[in-house]
Amino acid sequence: MREIVYDVFARKDRGDSLAHIGYIDALDVETAKVYAWTTYDEQNWFEMCVVPRSAIIPVNRTDGPFARSGGEAGAATGGAS
Amino acid sequence: MSDHLDVSALDADQRAALHRFLVSLADSKRILGIRYSDWLLGAPSIETGIATSSMAQDEWGHARLLYSMLKELDVDPVEVEHDRGDEDYASVDPLDEPFGDWAAVIAGMVVVDGALATLLESFSRGRFEPATMRVPKMLDEEAFHWSLASAWFRRLATSSSASARGKLSDATRAMLPPVLAWLGAEDEADDRLVELGVLEPAADRVRAFRDRVRDILAQGGIDVDEAEPSDGWDAARRRGPGHPGHEATERARGDRNRMLFVE
Numbered sequence: 422m423r424e425i426v427y428d429v430f431a432r433k434d435r436g437d438s439l440a441h442i443g444y445i446d447a448l449d450v451e452t453a454k455v456y457a458w459t460t461y462d463e464q465n466w467f468e469m470c471v472v473p474r475s476a477i478i479p480v481n482r483t484d485g486p487f488a489r490s491g492g493e494a495g496a497a498t499g500g501a502s
Numbered sequence: 503m504s505d506h507l508d509v510s511a512l513d514a515d516q517r518a519a520l521h522r523f524l525v526s527l528a529d530s531k532r533i534l535g536i537r538y539s540d541w542l543l544g545a546p547s548i549e550t551g552i553a554t555s556s557m558a559q560d561e562w563g564h565a566r567l568l569y570s571m572l573k574e575l576d577v578d579p580v581e582v583e584h585d586r587g588d589e590d591y592a593s594v595d596p597l598d599e600p601f602g603d604w605a606a607v608i609a610g611m612v613v614v615d616g617a618l619a620t621l622l623e624s625f626s627r628g629r630f631e632p633a634t635m636r637v638p639k640m641l642d643e644e645a646f647h648w649s650l651a652s653a654w655f656r657r658l659a660t661s662s663s664a665s666a667r668g669k670l671s672d673a674t675r676a677m678l679p680p681v682l683a684w685l686g687a688e689d690e691a692d693d694r695l696v697e698l699g700v701l702e703p704a705a706d707r708v709r710a711f712r713d714r715v716r717d718i719l720a721q722g723g724i725d726v727d728e729a730e731p732s733d734g735w736d737a738a739r740r741r742g743p744g745h746p747g748h749e750a751t752e753r754a755r756g757d758r759n760r761m762l763f764v765e
Contacts, residue, residue, distance in 0.1 A: 424547070445549050448657055451649040456549035458646060459556035 426474040427453040431466045444474065506631040507698060509574050516698060519691035520630070521575055523701070525582060526592045526684075526740040527625070528568035529754075530618055532583075533593040535561030536750050537601050537610065546604060553650055554607070557615075560643045567640070571632045584763070588751045592739040594618075595680035595732075598746045605658055605669035611651030612718055613677040617685050619644045620711040629699040652718050659722035671722050678724075679732035680742050685711050689737050 424446040430439045442461050447453035453471045461469070479488045512520070538558035545551035569579040596614050601607045619641060626637035658670045686708040695701040712726050719726050734742045745751075756763065 446547060447549065448653055452549075452653040455553050455646050455650045455653075459553040460549055462556065 424448055427457065427471040428474050428477065429457045429461055429469065429471055431461065431464070431469040433464050434467050437467070439468070439470070445471075447471075505629060505699075506634070507629040507700060509630075512698075515691075516694050517575055519694040520700065521572065521577060522592070522691055522738075522740050523695055524568055524571050524575075526594075527618070527621065528565045528582075529591050529593040530597065530614075531561045531565035531568060532754050533591070533597040533746050533750055534610070534614060534618070535559070535565065536753050537597055538607070540600055541604070541607055545607075550650075550654075553646075557611075557647050557650070560640075560647070564640045564643075567636050571630075571636075574630075574632060584755050584760070586755070588748050589745050590739070591745050591751055591754070592741055593746055594684045595742045595744060596677040597750075598744050600747075600750075602673075603669055605666060606673040608651060608654045608658055609670060609673035609677055611647060612655050612715055613674060613681050615644070615647050615651060616715050617681045617711055619648065620707060620714055621685060623710070624702040624707050625700070628695075628701055633700075655718050656721055667722070671724060674719060674722060674724055675729075678726065678729040682708060682711075682729060683731035683733075683735065684741055686731055687735070687740060689735065689740075691737065691740070 426444055427447055428444045429442050431442050432439045445453060445456040445460055447456050450471070457469060457471045474487065477487045479485070482488055509517075509520075535558045538554050538561060542551050542555045542558065545554050569583050572579045572582060594614060594617070596610065601610055622633075622637050622640060622644070625633045626641065628634070655670070658666050661667055686704040688704045692701065692704065696703050701707075716726050732742060736743055746754075752758070
């Protein structure tokens with residue numbers, strides 16, 4: 422079982438925008454949730470979400486961590502830019 | 503009219519039973535926190551170490567809350583936390599020694615932490631008001647412990663490494679008997695708590711624990727229904743014979759920082 426990258430998003434208050442706050446490496450969705458919650462515990466978050474990096478589709482760049490994720494994101498944008 | 507327990511109406515034996523039970527839970531939480539804290543560094547990944555650090559803090563917070571419930575019995579929790587000898591600690595037996603490797607940490611998360619959560623769930627459904635008020639928050643935090651424990655147990659149990667699988671199995675099988683004895687205590691003191699509605703019957707607690715861990719342990723080839731409680735029972739402390747090592751109790755008491763205590 423290899424670890425994969427999950428990006429972490431959170432909002433501090435109900436009306437705030439969801440913001441990217443970092444990433445973690447995890448075995449699966451369950452450990453991703455635990456690692457995200459315990460690693461990024463500097464705020465009393467109203468809401469936190471994790472997203473497998475491979476599920477993020479870059480829109481306007483072909484470089485950077487999201488395009489390099491090796492998942493569907495890179496494939497989806499490779500011919501479009 | 504509230505159905506909460508009227509602590510002021512308890513007789514001496516009932517008070518002693520509740521005192522013993524609270525110390526059993528609180529000591530187990532405190533020593534478990536120490537055992538987790540040994541793995542803040544040296545866990546398999548940075549994220550895992552941070553999660554284990556968080557769990558250690560959770561356990562100490564839970565211990566603090568449980569010790570504070572002794573005030574209901576007019577007992578000073580500060581003395582209980584800081585002024586007892588090693589042989590007075592009532593933590594559940596598998597915590598007497600440090601976890602020897604990461605497989606043992608995971609076995610402890612599933613078996614010991616799982617048993618503590620099971621017992622706390624039972625306690626939160628009872629008639630002792632402080633437990634009904636404060637334990638549900640603890641159980642919310644324990645849900646994260648369980649997620650980590652079950653994911654890591656599955657990973658080790660299905661590992662291609664025979665050594666990892668063997669260590670996990672050995673540690674788990676060693677922990678189950680004393681934990682089953684601890685969960686299913688049917689001595690006079692716990693029977694009093696059941697009669698008072700503070701705790702559910704021993705058979706129900708054990709059944710709930712077996713249900714909790716059955717599928718997880720089966721991934722490691724362990725049938726929890728075949729495990730039997732260990733013999734040997736120290737009724738004074740609600741656990742088996744023995745006690746946690748001095749390296750743990752001195753940290754639990756804060757021996758080296760005694761001159762700095764601020765309460």
